[in-house]
Amino acid sequence: MARYRFGGVADYVVGLGTGNAALLRPGVTVTCWSADFGGTQHTDLTDTDGTSPLASLVSDATGAVPQFFGPDGVTELYLDANGGAGPRRRTVTTNLRSYVDATFLPLSGGTRTGAVTASLSAATSIVDASLVVTDGFDRYRRDASGRQDWGSGAAARDTNLYRDAADSLKTDDSFTIGQALKHLGGQAGFYGAAPVARPTVTGSRGGNAALGSLITALTQLGLIVDNTTA
Structure with a gap:
């Protein structure tokens, strides 16, 4: 002060x-x-x-x-x-x-320090948004629930990231990773399969037991569809 x-x-x-x-x-x-x-x-x-x-x-x-x-x-x-x-x-x-x-930031910009809390009437209330002056739509928007949406500025926002459930983030859109992906969790699932723990492949390599076990494990992970026959 x-x-x-x-x-x-x-x-x-x-x-x-x-x-x-x-x-x-x-x-x-x-x-x-x-x-x-x-x-x-x-x-x-x-x-x-x-x-x-x-x-x-x-x-x-x-x-x-x-x-x-x-x-x-x-x-x-x-x-x-x-x-x-x-x-x-x-x-x-x-x-x-x-x-x-x-006390106040100038309209043309400035440096803000410390925490800022927005107390809003609903979870869908907008906390902040940004766009280029020539845009017709916000390129970025964040609401009181923490949901974030992005767009091109030429149309409505089409990409998002939000809290789906306890301890879970979700996007309804594609997600591209430019570097290595390291999964530290105890379960995984692909292509809509329910997450499962890392499978153990068993059986003899000399016969089909190991192959069958591998097929089952990959199917559980959702990585393949098992259409094999006996």
């Missing part, structure tokens, strides 16, 4: 004179509050160096509010020049640009 500067601009302490004429009030103690009514008083104020505690905030010889730094992270204050009895007047930091630059 950071302290932000206040005062030093067109903030003046005024009082009402004859006929409700506004009169500047120099040398008046000003207190700072968190709200226009109620709230709490801010006493953690510092001088213009941003570090030296400010014992009290007093309007200058022209009735203006001098420069000071507010509490850490506070960007608006409610000023009271009537001994805490009000009325209070809202003032905002004079270095608002520093607050904005440190």
Whole structure:
């Protein structure tokens, strides 16, 4: 967080004179509050160096509010020049640009640090999406459930990756691997076959027992269709 500067601009302490004429009030103690009514008083104020505690905030010889730094992270204050009895007047930091630059990303891009949480009304609500300015459709989209969809930008998204069940990711489309595939699980299945543990081939190589065992194992894995005959 950071302290932000206040005062030093067109903030003046005024009082009402004859006929409700506004009169500047120099040398008046000003207190700072968190709200226009109620709230709490801010006493953690510092001088213009941003570090030296400010014992009290007093309007200058022209009735203006001098420069000071507010509490850490506070960007608006409610000023009271009537001994805490009000009325209070809202003032905002004079270095608002520093607050904005440190808090918000510019529309043209920027660097974000820390976690970002999107609290949405439904699992299908869109968290983020991206496209090229000339596209008619999002090239990428992610919803609150974590599902991700991709497309060319010229048509609706046609590729996806999502949670299918506990401990299971799924895509409804093709999946191409450019490097080695290493399977660490205890079961596998191909071409729609139910996953099975790694089969053990048995039988003698001198006859057909080993061949039969191998055919059974490959069939279980879904790698072949067994149309052999005895």
